[in-house]
Amino acid sequence: xxxxxxxxxxxxxxxxxxxxxxxxxxxxxxxxxxxxxxxxxxxxxxxxxxxxxxxxxxxxxxxxxxxxxxxxxxxxxxxxxxxxxxxxxxxxxxxxxxxxxxxxxxxxxxxxxx
Amino acid sequence: xxxxxxxxxxxxxxxxxxxxxxxxxxxxxxxxxxxxxxxxxxxxxxxxxxxxxxxxxxxxxxxxxxxxxxxxxxxxxxxxxxxxxxxxxxxxxxxxxxxxxxxxxxxxxxx
Numbered sequence: 195x196x197x198x199x200x201x202x203x204x205x206x207x208x209x210x211x212x213x214x215x216x217x218x219x220x221x222x223x224x225x226x227x228x229x230x231x232x233x234x235x236x237x238x239x240x241x242x243x244x245x246x247x248x249x250x251x252x253x254x255x256x257x258x259x260x261x262x263x264x265x266x267x268x269x270x271x272x273x274x275x276x277x278x279x280x281x282x283x284x285x286x287x288x289x290x291x292x293x294x295x296x297x298x299x300x301x302x303x304x305x306x307x308x
Numbered sequence: 309x310x311x312x313x314x315x316x317x318x319x320x321x322x323x324x325x326x327x328x329x330x331x332x333x334x335x336x337x338x339x340x341x342x343x344x345x346x347x348x349x350x351x352x353x354x355x356x357x358x359x360x361x362x363x364x365x366x367x368x369x370x371x372x373x374x375x376x377x378x379x380x381x382x383x384x385x386x387x388x389x390x391x392x393x394x395x396x397x398x399x400x401x402x403x404x405x406x407x408x409x410x411x412x413x414x415x416x417x418x419x
Contacts, residue, residue, distance in 0.1 A: 236409035
């Protein structure tokens with residue numbers, strides 16, 4: 195059974211055209227994360243929500259925004275995608291933010307910017 | 309210096325071989341350690357947590373050396389299905405949001 199679902203799996207957008215990526219979870223976890231992973235690189239945390247509490251990483255560009263309308267859903271909005279934003283975007287969830295918490299990842303959305 | 313460093317490989321080994329990966333971390337305050345596995349174009353999946361006393365799960369053994377700040381993963385009797393990228397993951401402090409990934413070690417098990 196899918197636990198962390200991401201749609202779409204592949205997204206093509208044009209340079210500068212806003213795009214929204216979607217993540218949903220059936221785990222009822224409190225925390226949802228968005229990561230960016232470029233080819234042959236480690237996933238890089240963009241931001242996370244603990245319930246409705248939004249936590250942005252210091253080096254996340256303003257171009258990236260997020261919304262979490264309810265426990266199950268979280269969206270990543272890229273306001274003006276550039277060529278450098280082409281990457282795999284991974285959503286993850288965890289029950290809490292304690293150091294032992296396991297993060298469960300969705301299958302990712304691969305974004306291509308033309 | 310990167311916070312979490314891994315040899316990127318690739319490691320190409322024959323089926324049945326034993327292979328070991330090392331990972332070093334720079335922050336001595338790191339508290340939790342994991343190995344994740346990532347298949348090509350797929351999401352990372354937790355392989356195992358790494359405990360101070362070392363732990364084993366079937367063919368996989370993970371060890372932690374806090375004094376030297378490194379973590380290891382040993383895979384015995386490699387299978388073709390073990391081919392993947394293995395990500396070393398470290399949590400600094402007590403917060404899962406401070407989960408830091410290494411860039412991964414690529415393993416290919418050859419028939």
